[in-house]
Amino acid sequence: MSAQREMKEKNPWHTPATIIITVIGVIAIVALVTVAVLQNKPLPKKYKYGIVLDAGSSHTALYIYGWPAEKVNDTGRVVQVHSCKVKGPGISSYASAPLNAGESLKVCMLEAKDQVPSKRHQETPLYLGATAGMRLLNIENSTASDGVFQAVSQALQTSPFSFQGARIISGQEEGAFGWVTVNYLDDRLKQGLETTGALDLGGASTQISFVSDNYDGSESPKNSVTFRLYGNDYNLYTHSFLCYGKDQVLRMTLAHQTQSGPATVLDPCFHRGYTAIKNYTVLYDTPCVSDRKPQPAPASFNHTGTGDFQECQRVVRNVFNFTDCKYSRCSFNGVFQPSLQGPFGAFSAYYFVMNFLNLTDTSTPLEDVKKKITNYCATPWEQIKEQYPHIKQKYLAEYCFSGTYIITLLTEGYNFTSENYPNIKFIKKIKDSDAGWTLGYMLNLTNMIPAEAPDKPPLPHGGYVSIVTIIAILLFVLIIFSLRPIWPRCSKRPQII
Ligand SMILES: Nc1ccn([C@@H]2O[C@H](COP(=O)(O)OP(=O)(O)OP(=O)(O)O)[C@@H](O)[C@H]2O)c(=O)n1
Numbered sequence: 001m002s003a004q005r006e007m008k009e010k011n012p013w014h015t016p017a018t019i020i021i022t023v024i025g026v027i028a029i030v031a032l033v034t035v036a037v038l039q040n041k042p043l044p045k046k047y048k049y050g051i052v053l054d055a056g057s058s059h060t061a062l063y064i065y066g067w068p069a070e071k072v073n074d075t076g077r078v079v080q081v082h083s084c085k086v087k088g089p090g091i092s093s094y095a096s097a098p099l100n101a102g103e104s105l106k107v108c109m110l111e112a113k114d115q116v117p118s119k120r121h122q123e124t125p126l127y128l129g130a131t132a133g134m135r136l137l138n139i140e141n142s143t144a145s146d147g148v149f150q151a152v153s154q155a156l157q158t159s160p161f162s163f164q165g166a167r168i169i170s171g172q173e174e175g176a177f178g179w180v181t182v183n184y185l186d187d188r189l190k191q192g193l194e195t196t197g198a199l200d201l202g203g204a205s206t207q208i209s210f211v212s213d214n215y216d217g218s219e220s221p222k223n224s225v226t227f228r229l230y231g232n233d234y235n236l237y238t239h240s241f242l243c244y245g246k247d248q249v250l251r252m253t254l255a256h257q258t259q260s261g262p263a264t265v266l267d268p269c270f271h272r273g274y275t276a277i278k279n280y281t282v283l284y285d286t287p288c289v290s291d292r293k294p295q296p297a298p299a300s301f302n303h304t305g306t307g308d309f310q311e312c313q314r315v316v317r318n319v320f321n322f323t324d325c326k327y328s329r330c331s332f333n334g335v336f337q338p339s340l341q342g343p344f345g346a347f348s349a350y351y352f353v354m355n356f357l358n359l360t361d362t363s364t365p366l367e368d369v370k371k372k373i374t375n376y377c378a379t380p381w382e383q384i385k386e387q388y389p390h391i392k393q394k395y396l397a398e399y400c401f402s403g404t405y406i407i408t409l410l411t412e413g414y415n416f417t418s419e420n421y422p423n424i425k426f427i428k429k430i431k432d433s434d435a436g437w438t439l440g441y442m443l444n445l446t447n448m449i450p451a452e453a454p455d456k457p458p459l460p461h462g463g464y465v466s467i468v469t470i471i472a473i474l475l476f477v478l479i480i481f482s483l484r485p486i487w488p489r490c491s492k493r494p495q496i497i
Pocket residue numbers: 055056057058059090131132133201202203204205206245246247348349352353395
């Protein structure tokens with residue numbers, strides 16, 4: 001028998017008594033840790049929900065948001081759980097048949113009923129916010145816009161949710177809540193990180209919102225929104241340009257080209273080979289252009305494309321006033337804008353258009369972006385239709401114009417340069433939630449973002465369990481060692497030679 005084996009057999013640590021103590025010790029540790037895990041476990045998740053209808057100028061969309069009922073103040077806790085696109089046009093298009101506006105929401109409301117557990121229906125707030133389409137209708141015919149609101153409110157009151165009202169949100173709210181959404185989803189607010197600006201392009205208006213260090217709000221108070229969120233103060237610059245959504249700008253450029261009431265318009269913003277008969281009354285039927293209607297005007301005109309980016313940009317420039325400015329600096333139309341700062345997220349139609357044109361990668365130099373739009377505009381209409389057979393021809397025909405407008409608005413309107421153009425990210429979603437004003441609107445109305453930072457729990461659950469486990473093991477080792485002196489054979493450990 002070797003000296004080593006002899007040593008092992010005589011090892012007092014392998015006696016029945018130490019084995020029993022070890023087993024009891026292990027059971028005690030497991031029991032302690034289990035108690036710790038169960039005791040401090042987060043409660044089973046109870047979800048709460050909120051619904052916002054975005055009644056835009058071109059369409060209405062329904063968004064359902066969900067969050068765990070506990071710890072609502074944690075950043076980024078509220079997420080989009082479902083969305084539904086309402087079939088048909090925006091509610092402002094139902095001015096002459098308002099009941100149909102209410103009717104159009106039914107399919108999405110039924111979807112919402114299925115998505116939210118029925119026991120939560122009653123407590124789920126439901127909001128409808130209308131943007132530029134209804135702002136324009138309200139300017140044009142306030143009785144008609146009241147009629148539309150009455151009809152949609154009636155339809156929403158019959159839903160099982162807690163309907164909180166339908167209203168026009170101001171351009172300032174639209175811009176500010178878009179900014180809140182982007183920064184909330186990016187977890188920037190609670191951590192007090194540098195914020196991301198928000199660029200929203202709709203059909204009838206466009207918004208720009210960002211924080212600029214050299215802007216205190218005093219130069220143009222109407223463009224300033226102040227927030228205190230999670231203990232941080234924000235002085236946000238925001239502006240909404242009514243009529244500068246891409247559908248209204250298209251009308252304005254066409255209005256500019258039809259001032260003399262011609263029978264044919266050769267439009268550089270449309271492809272060569274594109275031709276359509278357009279009605280003067282329909283074209284001028286919005287407050288953005290109505291005062292420019294040629295008098296007398298023929299019934300219709302022949303809209304014919306020539307596909308030339310540079311010429312198109314020349315036409316688009318006409319909708320901007322770059323000269324009047326009573327402030328230290330302006331974007332356009334005499335609107336104050338501080339110097340651009342930080343990263344920007346550009347969503348809604350910015351994304352649709354730039355995604356279609358394969359231009360969402362902003363590391364592409366601005367000159368190359370312009371070249372690509374030039375090539376796209378110069379492609380004949382027949383070839384475009386063949387290339388994209390599955391895309392609606394109405395959308396397809398307008399991407400040359402839209403791409404040109406976006407680049408002109410960003411560079412000549414807002415003053416983005418080739419240096420800071422890469423700071424823009426064209427985005428649709430952030431962490432599975434759509435970028436847009438709706439989430440910020442709901443967070444605000446449900447008081448979900450506190451002004452002050454919430455008290456942090458002393459330890460997260462995992463930390464608590466780890467500490468209990470370590471203490472249990474230490475205690476166990478301590479007991480074993482404290483038993484050694486009263487264990488006679490333990491005190492005589494063999495010497496290893
Ligand atoms: N796949 C899509 C979907 C929409 N659009 C266009 O994008 C614009 C609408 O953008 P959106 O953000 O949905 O505008 P609204 O919210 O309806 O308008 P607003 O915010 O001005 O009220 C419209 O011109 C529409 O034709 C597009 O080019 N491609």
